[in-house]
Amino acid sequence: MTDPLLRVAGLHGGYGATKVLHGIDFAVDEGGVTTLLGANGAGKTTTLRAISGMIRTTGEIVFAGRPIARLPTEAIAAAGIAHVPDGRGTFSELTVEENLRLGAWRRRDDIRPDLERMFGYFPRLRQRLRQQAGTLSGGEQQMLAIARALLLRPKLLLLDEPSFGLAPLIVRDIFAILRTVIAQEGTSVLVVEQNASLALAIADRAYLLETGRIVLSGPAAEIGRDEAVRRSYLGY
Numbered sequence: 001m002t003d004p005l006l007r008v009a010g011l012h013g014g015y016g017a018t019k020v021l022h023g024i025d026f027a028v029d030e031g032g033v034t035t036l037l038g039a040n041g042a043g044k045t046t047t048l049r050a051i052s053g054m055i056r057t058t059g060e061i062v063f064a065g066r067p068i069a070r071l072p073t074e075a076i077a078a079a080g081i082a083h084v085p086d087g088r089g090t091f092s093e094l095t096v097e098e099n100l101r102l103g104a105w106r107r108r109d110d111i112r113p114d115l116e117r118m119f120g121y122f123p124r125l126r127q128r129l130r131q132q133a134g135t136l137s138g139g140e141q142q143m144l145a146i147a148r149a150l151l152l153r154p155k156l157l158l159l160d161e162p163s164f165g166l167a168p169l170i171v172r173d174i175f176a177i178l179r180t181v182i183a184q185e186g187t188s189v190l191v192v193e194q195n196a197s198l199a200l201a202i203a204d205r206a207y208l209l210e211t212g213r214i215v216l217s218g219p220a221a222e223i224g225r226d227e228a229v230r231r232s233y234l235g236y
Helices: 044-051 073-079 096-103 112-121 123-127 138-150 168-185 196-202 220-225 227-234
Strands: 006-015 018-028 033-037 057-063 081-084 156-160 188-192 205-210 213-219
Touching: 006 044, 018 033, 018 044, 018 188, 018 213, 033 044, 033 196, 044 057, 044 081, 044 156, 044 188, 073 081, 081 138, 096 138, 112 123, 112 138, 112 168, 123 138, 138 156, 138 168, 168 196, 188 196, 196 220, 205 220, 213 220, 220 227
Parallel strands: 033 188, 033 205, 081 156, 156 188
Antiparallel strands: 006 018, 006 057, 205 213
């Protein structure tokens, strides 16, 4: 059995004196899609921030066989982890093209073939290339954020609430594109998503967080059939 790409063990973290994560354990397999489910305040976003080195933590975070829990955020990104945060994190005063090129900040090769591939996934970005990112719609900004992260050529993509604040039709389109990206890029994905049915539809494995503790884990299809999960998070 091969080691997971990302292994988190006994992870504690929070903000100042406020503790949010209470010793959580989970893993992301190479080439796999893992989802963290839970209500608002469960600790999902904090978990992604912990992996990216944005908050102080205790416990183990091992990525590609290397401990990263004490590394600065820029070193974690350079190691191959790209983070699409909640709120998308686009640079609103810069153009779409400038935002995309920032995604490839550490690369020294020709990024044009990758840019063309991103335009294949997200045709609207080519149409908006010279437009300021702050003038894009919410859905277009989410597309830009994902494309920019993929230009890093990450081994692991962290997605924080990709459906947040978007109209249902736009959400459907973005998740359809995500399925294509995941299949073609081969990038491992850890997705945090309040819309459990969307997340379970693209994930291989799922973990359920409640108040900073993992209370349920297993194959995504199995979690989706769990009566308590269906009642509390899927609405049926």
